[in-house]
Amino acid sequence: MTSRRTPAAPAEPTSNEPPPGSIADTYREVMPLVDFDAAMTKGDDVALTIPANSIHEVLERGRDDERLQMNLLRNQTAVDWEERGLEIVYHLYSIPLRQAVTIKAWLPSENPMVESVTDVYEMANWAERECREMFGIEFIGHPDPRNLLLDEDLDIHPLRKSHPLAPIEMEQGVDVEFFTKQHPPPEPVVEEEAVATTAAAPTRKRVEDMTEEERAARKAEQAERVARAREIAAKRRAERLAGAPPAGGPRKEGAAPPPRPTPAPAAAPAAEPAPARAAAPTADRPPAPPPPELPSIPDAEEDPEGRAAAQSERVRLGRELAAARRAQLRGE
């Protein structure tokens, strides 16, 4: 089984070379000095990987040349491949010639910079602003490099893989324990501090009422928490990369599948909540009968007939149970 979050090996251009006479050859004809590395995507488009410093030239000449006429920049984005760097992607289309191409280039993860194509396509203005705030790519020569979708003075890059989802909630004061319940934290210190944060929550002051020192202290505390969450996330990622299956994620090969809740009988109580509900019966509601043994459902790929039979058996049991419960509540 492949472990989660493993960056794939680099796509081999030799295995899916585009057919001769495709748009890749036209590009090589028009710009013989640029190094084009061609491949086919799953959507039957030609993807050309070029050096990052020739992006502006390739896009501008691709728009103006008679044989290409790439006049529509339909999409522009980036992909974060962690250690291998950032991949910046331009999807181009020629409306008169009805041909599409994807231009890609590799950038380093640290301080990525690329020339802006705002003077070639007006569309790149907003697209590059979004790309800049989401990935931290600097576009040299952009006329208006402000944040677009995020808050104006927020300096984070959320679509980077190094930005985990958790710190955002932690910033908002959600308990750390909530996130660490399924994955036990490596250091018990985190749990203690989490309890301390929860206990201190009711006496929290509003930011507007704080003094300068208190604000600074709050900011430092937040930064510390974010750093800790990043550490936890990095550790978890390292664990996953090492092959340990995450809790609640894909299960081990050959292990018995965990029981799933049956979809149809909503009235049938699950195995765990039943005793809790029976412990506190009200005067007019008699305690529910104990749930029967449910058959386990085999995997669909291994035994489709047995799976269907087990599912219908569970549905039947659940319906019987619900009918019995209804009859019991009616007093029969």
Add this chain to the structure above:
Amino acid sequence: MVQQTFEGEVLTEPVVVEREFETVDMNINIGPQHPATHGVFRMVLTVDGEIVKDAIPYIGYMHRGGEKLSENLDYRGALGYQDRTDYLAAFNSEWVYVNAVERLAGIEIPERAEYVRLILAEFNRLLSHFMFMGAFGTDVGYFGTAFTWTFKERERIQDLFEAVCGDRIMYNYFRVGGLAWDPHETFIEDSHWVLDQVETGIGDVDDLMTNNEVFVARCRDVGVMSAEDAISYGVTGPMLRASGVPFDLRVDEPYSIYDRFHWEIPVGERGDVYDRYLVRLEEMRQSVTILRQALDQMPTSGPIMPERMPARLRPEPGEIYMRQENPRGEYGIYMVSDGTDQPWRVKMRSPCFHNLSSLKPQVINAYLADAVVALGSIDIVLCEVDR
């Protein structure tokens, strides 16, 4: 001309005093909570008298990080977010997403499911354009009637959707590989009935608005955009076609089974707001044509899911940029797989995002009141702009 003042003095002709009237540039903030902005969109306009001199749009109030969330769910789990981007054309957005996953994983889908998807997506185009007609009528300022009439037609289509999938806006009905369940038994008859009603409704809107003198005066030569500008700004859909470019992904890069039907692409001449209205009106008629052909060709029975589907989708490493023609333009999903059960990267190419970026050149040196009409003609859905 003879005028009598209150003092009884009789003037033979009106006195006109000519003098310089100096105005100071003023900033006007519109939104984010403003009915003319169709959601939470804010623009700061610099006006000189009534003429707009500069416009700074602000978006992002609805940004929910749908791309990041989709990258942290498995391929099937992120489908629900597609309903929440363009909520007026949820079937179309869902369709792009499931198509992208299917082509990435190499899944063939049954023909009947393909027909049902196409029919529902075209109905959704009608639904979305009816919404435009109603909202645009009120934007222009005189046509509250259009709003009630178009909502009557929308109601019929939404009833049909409710019968098919049990929901009226957030459908979540398409699945990777096909559909969640079969449509109800009288789906084809109901669709024909709804089409008959809707066709009358389109005629009603046409009668009410198209040749209305006030409407034409309010829309002609407002927000003009040339074809070159529109292409450079990445504008797609009815807005681009109104500028005279016959670019429709259903024809230019045919996907699904659109090559089996015959219809025409409406194209405008001047690229103004009135042309955008006309293009959308004609597009609705063409949608009805497509729907009638599709309903006649659709197989009445057959599977709606492939016989065997993997329990967990793990496409081979690769990438795809799937794009389709939504009511607002080209909706694209750029999806990169790394071989695991979660996509490594999901990018939603939103048509409204780029259509809205072309607002600034449309409103500069136009009247302030025309800026609202130009904004309305873009037909934005802010959930889709911000994602």
